[in-house]
Amino acid sequence: xxxxxxKEFFKRNGVGMGWFLIIAVGFWVxxxxxxxxxxxxxxxxxxxxxxxxxxxxxxxxTLKNYQYLIFGADGNPDGYNKTDLAVFGKxxxxxxxxxxxxxxxxxxxxxxxxxxxxxxxxxxFVLLLIIPYWxxxxxxxxxxxxxxxxxxxxxxxxxxxxIIDNPIDFVRENIALYAGLGYAYILLMIFxxxxxxxxxxxxxIEAARDMGASWIxxxxxxxxxxxxxxxxxxxxxxxxLSAGALAAPQILGGPSSLWFTQIIYQWFNQSVNWPQxxxxxxxxxxxxxIIVLGVMRLFxxxxxxxxx
Amino acid sequence: MKTDSLLIRIGLGFYLVLFFTYLLGPLxxxxxxxxxxPSFPQATPWEVxxxxxxxxxxxxxxIVNGIKNSFIIGFFTVILSxxxxxxxxxxxxxxxxxxxxTFYTIIIAPILIPGVVLGISTLVFWDRVNVxxxxxxxxxxxxxxxxxxxxxxxxxxxxxMLVFVARLQRYDLGLTEAALDLGATHxxxxxxxxxxxxxxxxxxASVLAFLASFENYNTTTFTFGxxxxxxxxxxxxxxxxxxxxxxxxxxxxxxLTVLFALVHExxxxxxxxxxxxxxxxxxxxxxxxxxxxxxxxxxxxxxxxFVAVAVAVxxxxxxxxxxxxxxxxxxxKRAAQQLRIEELQRKxxxxxxxxxxxxxxxxxxxKSKIPKLEEKKQKTPFGSGIxxxxxxxxxxxxxxxxxxAPKPASPFGSVFDPTxxxxxxxxx
Numbered sequence: 123x124x125x126x127x128x129k130e131f132f133k134r135n136g137v138g139m140g141w142f143l144i145i146a147v148g149f150w151v152x153x154x155x156x157x158x159x160x161x162x163x164x165x166x167x168x169x170x171x172x173x174x175x176x177x178x179x180x181x182x183x184t185l186k187n188y189q190y191l192i193f194g195a196d197g198n199p200d201g202y203n204k205t206d207l208a209v210f211g212k213x214x215x216x217x218x219x220x221x222x223x224x225x226x227x228x229x230x231x232x233x234x235x236x237x238x239x240x241x242x243x244x245x246x247f248v249l250l251l252i253i254p255y256w257x258x259x260x261x262x263x264x265x266x267x268x269x270x271x272x273x274x275x276x277x278x279x280x281x282x283x284x285i286i287d288n289p290i291d292f293v294r295e296n297i298a299l300y301a302g303l304g305y306a307y308i309l310l311m312i313f314x315x316x317x318x319x320x321x322x323x324x325x326x327i328e329a330a331r332d333m334g335a336s337w338i339x340x341x342x343x344x345x346x347x348x349x350x351x352x353x354x355x356x357x358x359x360x361x362x363l364s365a366g367a368l369a370a371p372q373i374l375g376g377p378s379s380l381w382f383t384q385i386i387y388q389w390f391n392q393s394v395n396w397p398q399x400x401x402x403x404x405x406x407x408x409x410x411x412i413i414v415l416g417v418m419r420l421f422x423x424x425x426x427x428x429x430x
Numbered sequence: 431m432k433t434d435s436l437l438i439r440i441g442l443g444f445y446l447v448l449f450f451t452y453l454l455g456p457l458x459x460x461x462x463x464x465x466x467x468p469s470f471p472q473a474t475p476w477e478v479x480x481x482x483x484x485x486x487x488x489x490x491x492x493i494v495n496g497i498k499n500s501f502i503i504g505f506f507t508v509i510l511s512x513x514x515x516x517x518x519x520x521x522x523x524x525x526x527x528x529x530x531x532t533f534y535t536i537i538i539a540p541i542l543i544p545g546v547v548l549g550i551s552t553l554v555f556w557d558r559v560n561v562x563x564x565x566x567x568x569x570x571x572x573x574x575x576x577x578x579x580x581x582x583x584x585x586x587x588x589x590x591m592l593v594f595v596a597r598l599q600r601y602d603l604g605l606t607e608a609a610l611d612l613g614a615t616h617x618x619x620x621x622x623x624x625x626x627x628x629x630x631x632x633x634x635a636s637v638l639a640f641l642a643s644f645e646n647y648n649t650t651t652f653t654f655g656x657x658x659x660x661x662x663x664x665x666x667x668x669x670x671x672x673x674x675x676x677x678x679x680x681x682x683x684x685x686l687t688v689l690f691a692l693v694h695e696x697x698x699x700x701x702x703x704x705x706x707x708x709x710x711x712x713x714x715x716x717x718x719x720x721x722x723x724x725x726x727x728x729x730x731x732x733x734x735x736f737v738a739v740a741v742a743v744x745x746x747x748x749x750x751x752x753x754x755x756x757x758x759x760x761x762x763k764r765a766a767q768q769l770r771i772e773e774l775q776r777k778x779x780x781x782x783x784x785x786x787x788x789x790x791x792x793x794x795x796x797k798s799k800i801p802k803l804e805e806k807k808q809k810t811p812f813g814s815g816i817x818x819x820x821x822x823x824x825x826x827x828x829x830x831x832x833x834x835a836p837k838p839a840s841p842f843g844s845v846f847d848p849t850x851x852x853x854x855x856x857x858x
Binding site for chain 2: 131134135136137138139140142143146147149150151154155156157158159161162165227230231234245247249250251252253254256257258259260261262263264265266267268269275305308337358359362363365366367368369372373383386387390396399400403404406407410411414
């Protein structure tokens with residue numbers, strides 16, 4: 123069966139094209155996707171050794187990098203590595219919060235665009251949506267830092283109006299971070315939803331309205347169930363990207379609050395303990411995959427819907 | 431019923447305004463800071479219109495070098511990702527159905543894997559390969575450009591693959607079969623039939639890939655080595671001290687984006703108009719007739735206006751000189767500063783008088799100077815170096831003398847930098 127398939131493949135593409143396709147895809151899948159991930163997992167079970175000792179007698183597998191994440195360094199009085207675990211939990215919660223924020227913010231506009239007739243107004247909106255997405259991620263975060271700074275526009279405005287006397291530290295309160303993260307992934311939330319809602323037959327909504335369904339009921343019973351693949355696809359992407367974000371927390375995060383990716387970054391660039399960093403990265407990857415698969419199972423959507 | 435729909439409409443309008451304020455407000459404000467003179471990027475309070483930050487940006491060697499690296503990396507990433515994405519899409523259309531879902535999951539996964547993880551795994555993997563091959567520590571496998579291209583292509587190829595899959599869904603396989611029946615080789619059939627059909631998708635995939643590569647931070651930050659890209663340089667600047675030259679760069683990028691978006695939209699509308707009028711697309715897209723593109727195409731008008739404004743601003747910037755206005759602001763600031771200092775001194779005198787009435791206190795005499803200094807430091811609301819506390823102290827003793835008259839405006843931006851100010855102040 124397998125051999126037959128390969129023969130068929132070469133018959134369809136010719137020998138030259140066939141080999142080209144196999145080499146290109148093989149390089150991508152094996153050398154760029156699978157092997158690096160395996161080697162990262164492999165590395166995360168090793169000791170942090172100087173290069174000459176790699177492959178030597180000390181180069182054995184160990185669980186200590188993972189133990190460190192859970193229990194902390196040896197002789198830790200707390201019993202658990204509270205700092206890192208707290209950051210990990212906070213990152214996931216904050217990512218979930220950003221996802222929900224984006225969903226609430228984007229659903230109305232996705233519905234509006236999807237159900238509009240595609241006139242000049244809707245096209246203008248799409249254009250306006252895309253423009254911020256083309257601006258560099260760092261610059262977007264920078265813009266939020268200008269706005270939320272001590273002498274930023276929001277503080278100045280609030281003080282002029284007289285609501286507050288002293289500037290609010292939005293950065294320390296993490297408001298700047300949530301606003302910046304939510305902003306960064308708006309488009310990734312809107313487009314999957316928009317694509318699905320666009321294909322919804324408007325007659326269904328008309329029929330429901332004629333039969334006396336209220337505005338809320340129409341959305342709850344017709345639009346949202348229909349748009350489920352788009353909603354979950356958008357949520358998945360926003361959640362993964364905000365949990366894995368690095369630039370926005372570095373620029374907008376408060377001094378006392380870290381993002382889990384920042385800890386990974388520190389292991390690599392400041393402490394130069396690669397196996398430890400790899401272990402943290404592996405934990406992040408596996409947790410995100412589990413959460414996403416769980417949510418997909420919960421809402422009954424499959425992988426094929428993602429990226430549409 | 432009618433009031434209900436009116437209410438919804440008002441609500442919708444309000445929501446749309448709010449939404450687009452959130453979306454575009456930050457960009458607009460950031461652009462404004464590029465033209466304001468304080469050295470900390472701020473839109474309020476507005477001081478003087480200035481173009482000097484563009485000059486600062488242009489003379490920043492690290493930014494220029496970052497742009498160069500970004501283009502090199504972007505170029506190779508586009509080539510690699512488009513090739514791999516195209517191959518992936520072609521294989522996906524003809525792979526054995528039973529493993530199609532698995533294959534799709536594998537090649538879509540890089541989009542969902544956090545960029546940090548991709549960067550780390552690329553770095554670790556090629557480091558291992560390097561050790562296994564017994565190459566020296568500074569071999570080509572540790573080259574920042576190579577690693578960045580490989581790391582970025584891993585997920586950018588997935589984006590490209592999605593673009594190609596969408597296009598291939600509309601491809602009629604019968605065309606390739608017809609070509610083969612007529613005696614073409616497989617390569618010929620691909621090159622002459624399928625590739626031209628895919629050409630627009632290759633174009634948009636390349637643009638997408640380049641943009642994704644240009645703005646990537648998470649993966650690149652682990653792999654760049656000795657070749658920092660523009661994004662890396664920007665992140666470092668933003669994290670460790672910011673000045674409006676970054677706003678200037680952002681403004682340029684915003685303008686370029688708007689320009690490209692408008693050009694794209696104009697072309698789209700022309701084609702649509704042509705199709706609506708029953709003309710063949712080629713007839714409209716080939717010839718360039720100036721008056722005709724404006725006909726019934728408001729976007730073209732906006733585009734023309736946009737270009738005109740840009741040209742006007744640039745030519746205005748050539749002879750615009752913010753120095754006189756800046757000097758006035760400086761004077762105003764000093765006047766305000768002096769008033770405040772005099773007031774403080776008066777208050778202190780009053781306090782001292784009151785204390786003297788209560789009885790002489792030798793110890794307080796010495797102490798009272800400390801809060802005075804501190805108070806002055808806090809009262810400087812300007813983040814700019816011009817009015818840093820040190821400068822202030824030098825000016826303060828001559829509180830009675832009027833503020834130094836501004837030097838005649840000169841085209842050189844350095845006349846009013848803080849060091850010059852120090853030289854001027856004691857003389858007067």
